[in-house]
Amino acid sequence: MxxxxxxxxxxxxxxxxxxxxxxxxxxxxxxxVTSENDVELGDFAKPKPEVMRAEGLPDGAPLSTDGMVTKTAKPPTLRLTRTNLKPFSMVGVTWQYDSAVDGVSVAVRTKSGASEWSTWQAEGLDDAADDQPDQRGGSAPIWTGPADAIEVAVSTVSGAAPRDLRLALIDPGTxxxxxxxxxxxxxxxxxxxxxxxxxxxxxxxxxxxxxxxxxxxxxxxxxxxxxxxxxxxxxxxxxxxxxxxxxxxxxxxxxxxxxxxxxxxxxxxxxxxxxxxxxxxxxxxxxxxxxxxxxxxxxxxxxxxxxxxxxxxxxxxxxxxxxxxxxxxxxxxxxxxxxxxxxxxxxxxxxxxxxxxxxxxxxxxxxxxxxxxxxxxxxxxxxxxxxxxxxxxxxxxxxxxxxxx
CATH class of the missing domain: 3.40.80.10 (Peptidoglycan recognition protein-like)
Incomplete structure (x- = not known):
């Protein structure tokens, strides 16, 4: 020091x-060398079969600070739990870029092996690059530390609902x-x-x-x-x-x-x-x-x-x-x-x-x-x-x- x-x-x-x-x-x-494992979540109107759409977040899951501006007590939320995944240490959720999407909150908790679930972390939108072709919108990345299981809750709190949502599980390598x-x-x-x-x-x-x-x-x-x-x-x-x-x-x-x-x-x-x-x-x-x-x-x-x-x-x-x-x-x-x-x-x-x-x-x-x-x-x-x-x-x-x- x-x-x-x-x-x-x-x-x-x-x-x-x-x-x-x-x-x-x-x-x-x-x-x-880093690597990424993607999990498709689908759309709010048509989530993937293993993804559940609910009104409101799981017990204990927060909205991001950005998402707290919502006046909806129970915002539409896509929820997914996956275990036995390839190890990862950082996560984020992305979607088809749309400037009308301006209010999304992503909450995650993780665990590794037989450990207990971590506390929930929540994040809002990441900003966009200027005029970058084919870019995807998304949440800011969340560092979880080494994990192989995740529970994620994606809530839309204002603006247009995002489409083609994907959960990114990133291994930063060693x-x-x-x-x-x-x-x-x-x-x-x-x-x-x-x-x-x-x-x-x-x-x-x-x-x-x-x-x-x-x-x-x-x-x-x-x-x-x-x-x-x-x-x-x-x-x-x-x-x-x-x-x-x-x-x-x-x-x-x-x-x-x-x-x-x-x-x-x-x-x-x-x-x-x-x-x-x-x-x-x-x-x-x-x-x-x-x-x-x-x-x-x-x-x-x-x-x-x-x-x-x-x-x-x-x-x-x-x-x-x-x-x-x-x-x-x-x-x-x-x-x-x-x-x-x-x-x-x-x-x-x-x-x-x-x-x-x-x-x-x-x-x-x-x-x-x-x-x-x-x-x-x-x-x-x-x-x-x-x-x-x-x-x-x-x-x-x-x-x-x-x-x-």
Missing amino acids: NRVLAGLGAFSLIVAGALAAPPVVQAAPKPV SPADADDSLATPAVSEQVPEVVPARAEKGIRGSAPMPRIYRRQSWGADPRMMTWKPTYSPMVKAVAFHHTVNSNTYTAAEVPAIIRGIYHYHAITHKWGDIGYNALVDRFGRIWEGRAGGVNRAVIGAHAGGFNYETSGIAMIGDFATANLPQLMKNAAAAFIAWKLSMYHVSPNSTATLTGGPNTLYSARVTVKVPTVFPHRQTSNTDCPGEGGMRALPGIRYQALHRIH
Whole structure:
């Protein structure tokens, strides 16, 4: 832990006005192969034979925070229980993409072998990539940990009912790098050249050093899964702040597998071609490279449907619907945000004008003013980044601003 703290506090010197990169972690030797087992659920009007349609959820199963806006006490729900499955660690439900589908809650509980059922977890809609052909709509992914049995309840609470529903059971695979202690002691130095912004916004003129970022190879990204060629904005005007809605008690060794699961779900299941977030931060204060294309460039992500252009998406690994962010996580998020925005002379404590949509919040293309570090819920119909994330944002903005010199 001390080594992680030291890593977050180690900054490079600013030489001749350019940002020098700090040491970058050593790459894992091989990409990790992930796999997926799909179970067809059918439609709400015609569920598959083993799927039961009911009014209301199973006892103890919650609606997602997004789904709680419903005024229906017993929303139409598809329910399925399956045991003796191929082992998996992450799940999600997808459906034929339809922008009219705007209120779906997915609740799951799992078990492994003879163990007891886990507590229920619930999640709402994941956002969409911009203009990605053949993409599927769906819930955000849910990290369950190793399991071989599942009970799932899919409720439609508003908007059009989704069609062609499929339950995705994802095995993120394993790698010796998952429990590699060297992840805490980066040893390989890589110089990342400064990217000169195409234009500068009014704002700060200082710069912040690049924090230590664990590259895609470190979490075992398999490049063969990518069907998306990196595309770029001329600059980054704002950073969208997310949470991934995973357990908050994961171990340091589980983080690469969690990211691989999200990668598979975004790239393969959703058909976005790559992981949606530009960066992810774990509870131990480590920053991980997400979407491919260069950590120091304005890569267009798939994290805030309709508003991916000229934004960067950073996701906190955990569920902060109510919980508070750990201090190490807030420190790391502020370090990344300060570095990313200062490259384009954008203040972390200002506002930006974005044009985007349509998406889950806007029925047509709109121009909106947002904070330069804005919560995902401000541009999409979602609770993300949760109330804990909302409470953390003012302090993160303030800390990011004061990291810029």
